[in-house]
Amino acid sequence: MLAARSMLRAASKQEPPVPQESSTPMSDLFDDPQPGQNTPEFSVSEISGEVKRTLEGTFGRIRVKGEVGRVFKARSGHLYYDIKDDRSVLACTTWKGQISSLSVVPEEGLEVVVTGRLTAFGAQSKYNMNVDEVAVAGQGALMALLEKRKKQLEAEGLFAMERKKPLPYLPQIIGVVTSPSGAVIRDILHRLRDRFPRKVLVWPVAVQGQNCAPEVARAIEGFNRLTPGGALPRPDLIIVARGGGAIEDLWGFNEEIVARAAAASEIPLISAVGHETDTTLIDFVSDLRAPTPTAAAEHAVPVRLELMAWSEAQGARLTRGVSQAVQQRRQRLNDLSRAIPRPETLLETPRQRLDRVSETLPRALMAGVQKRQVTLSRAAAALRPATLRQLVSSRQDRLRNLSSRLSPRPLDQEVDRQKEQLSRLGIRLKSAQDLRLERMQRSLATAGRQLEILSYKATLDRGYAVVRSGADLITSSVEAQNAGPLTIEFADGEFRLENTEEAATEAASGPQQKSASSKQVTSKPVKQTKAKPEKPDGEQGSLF
Template sequence: MSDLIDDPLPGRNLPEYTVSEISGEVKRTLEGTFGRVRVRGEVGRVFRARSGHLYYDVKDDRNVLACTTWKGQIGNLSVEPEEGLEVVVTGRLTSFGAQSKYNLNVDEVAVAGQGALMALLEKRRKQLASEGLFDEARKTPLPYLPDVIGVVTSPSGAVIRDILHRLRDRFPRKVLVWPVAVQGANCAPEVARAIAGFNALSPGGALPRPDLIIVARGGGSIEDLWGFNEEAVVRAAAASDIPLISAVGHETDTTLIDFASDKRAPTPTAAAELAVPVRLDLLAWVDGQAARLSHALSAGVERRGQRLRDLSRALPRVETLLDAPRQRLDFWGERLPAALTQSVQKRRVELSEISGALRPGTLRGQLRDQAQRVDQLAGRLLPALDQRAERGRERYDAMAARLGRCRPDADVAQRREQFTALSNRLSQAGIRQLQDLRDKIGALDRLRETLSYKATLNRGYAVVRGDGEIVKRKAAAQTATTLEIEFADGKLSVGKGATKPAKPAPRAKPDTPEQGDLF
């Protein structure tokens, strides 16, 4: 036997390889021959290791292909593989020499066909619904008029413009936009982080915390909208403390975030309409409520007035008690305006006569006399009114004593209070009339100051008196013995022996007189 081993047969001298060399050659052959491939099949078992790597099988009716996705590649997958899902995986074929196995390193997973996507969507929906994420009891109502609205969408699409335009038309509000990718591998994690980020804002901080969140995207295929069916997005929407409106796709598009959100809008524009009311409608409603309130107040006052009139019929008539005081009040009330009017008219005539001469000293003297007279009248009027009111009160008390046997004390006290109030009103009316008279006299004094010739002197004019009389003509000035010229700041006397002023030079413009030529 040893001879046979030491001396192999001719033609059987094959080279010897180590196990590692064979494994390495197989690995190089697989990777060089196949390179990057796409494989379609059904996902079998799925296992996630503690390290974060993902191991699963892709199979058909006869064979199984082991697949591996490393931890750093999982975030780039648009769809994570689930057991029973038909997928198309893309990656590089390689081998694992430690176990003499080959596998596919997958860096891209796509669902094979819309039917498989719908099956996966239904399976995920039932799973999340069983956890209570879609229950109506956990949903919160939307605020009627939010101050700040957070929008999670793409900043470059037409969706954000539609939302801002509709908010501006209905009721302008502050809007915070959190830009995210609305499709692709980055869609789900960015949307989930945006919802959590809005909820993490503190109320009253430098960046205001939204009162409402809108997650919006335009229409598209089920593959385009798949990011909003991911479990991370659904759980973020369900965990949001801020009310959330989902507006993903058009009316016929339905994603799992629609079930977890507090309100679903068929379109992004409809989401803006759900977020705020119409300002004009709100103003009209407020006006309507104001009209109803005014009508209710008027009707209430009318009912109480009618009730008061009905109750007053049961009370005794006051005319029999107050006829005489009322007649006296009417008598003095009618005489007082005429007397005051006559007094003012008389003083107006006197003032007109006095103002003709425009003598300030005389006007001041008369004003002092009138003021003293008014003060005397005021001093006499108030005691007289008080005395008359006291006499009326005494008569009223005597009458109340006579009627005490047949009228309740409450009625007598009420009539006494009414009479006292009437007396006080009469006294106050007299005081007001006197005050009005003082105000008018003060106004006439100010008018006198305005019409006084002193104001004219301040504008550059002068008053010429000859022998004590006002001179209005040149001839009168020439015949006067002495002339006195009064200016605004004093008087100047001019004698007959004064040097005659030089004849003024001819004026350049004869049609424009100067003030210096007055004399």
């Protein structure tokens, strides 16, 4: 680009050539040259390419500090945002493949330091910066970003106490998300061994740097995807642990993806990140925050010796309680047994009552039999043969009276009445049918007259004719010349014509005369319905 500028300046300083003398004036062959007319020309693409190469070659890889403005993520996955100060705005782009390597994702209002290369986009005559690294500018900006994320997650309800799950009292399997080479995992294992040995699954992750947040989030999600009782069993409790450090070292646990993964965990989770004074976002969304990794191990399991001592104490209390209860119930039973009377005393009164009843029972049976004999005798005295014959005779008289009333005459009268009614209905039905047929015949006759009025046959009676060629209707002479055999329909019948065309020859004496074609017409009557009367002289005759 610098070479192009020098060439442009040199070209602009050249003086126009002096024309030489000639027999023919030079002004008649060329236009007079103007200053700067020999400056080289660039296409739009060439000048855009020179500008892009100059920007990329002059600045190279640079770092820019500013506040993040508008942030937009396209459907393609590329990230577009602005870095601004109080006077200027710099457009920045991070491609889809570069976003995963960013330690901090740009957010609007965040003060950052971006690193990348300046470049130009010739299609829009704009320059921008391709950013591949973003860092927060200072601890104050980090705290501001942390507070902003904290308010956002709190507004979504991720910090609510209702979401927190109770920890299992004695988990069988504990999952630990931490670095496998640090002192944290050794402290946790040592503390668990001292208190209550449990099976531990360690998911190794980076506990600082740009890989920290995605690895911790994947570890939490991975533990939740394990199948309970499978080859690699699902843990009953998760501990996310890290030692102390500066806020920049602990920043991976302040990322939104880690907080959301911890909030979405179905397994109870204990966060033990940093020392007691360190606070991260995962502490707010976890089910329990432990000040140190060692304290997390203490919260995870009880002390085995204490639990055994408590169990023995509870067993002794249970034994004492059972013994005291049995003794109390034995004493109560003895007290109640003294108040119960002897069995022979309970049976004395019923035995006396039974003796009295057994003495009175024979007399009562004899009295009952005698009473029923008297009743039977009274009933038998009323059942004499004469009384029975009289009752049968009265029943027979009643039967004869009823049979005399059942004669067929009323039935015959009802049948005659029904026949008469049926005859009347038949007569009415025939009258109605005749009247309906008469109306339909009148309507049919009226429709026939209307059809005759609208038919073209009436038009044929007035002297018109219909010309057809097969099934087609002929309405002009041109169609008649081009058609085949013609059929003419008159009022009294049809008439058939057959046309034969002959080639016309041009006359030798008159070259200007028009060629004509002659037609030979052959007529053939088709149908005669009635004899047509002869027309008197003076009337128009047949055209054929």
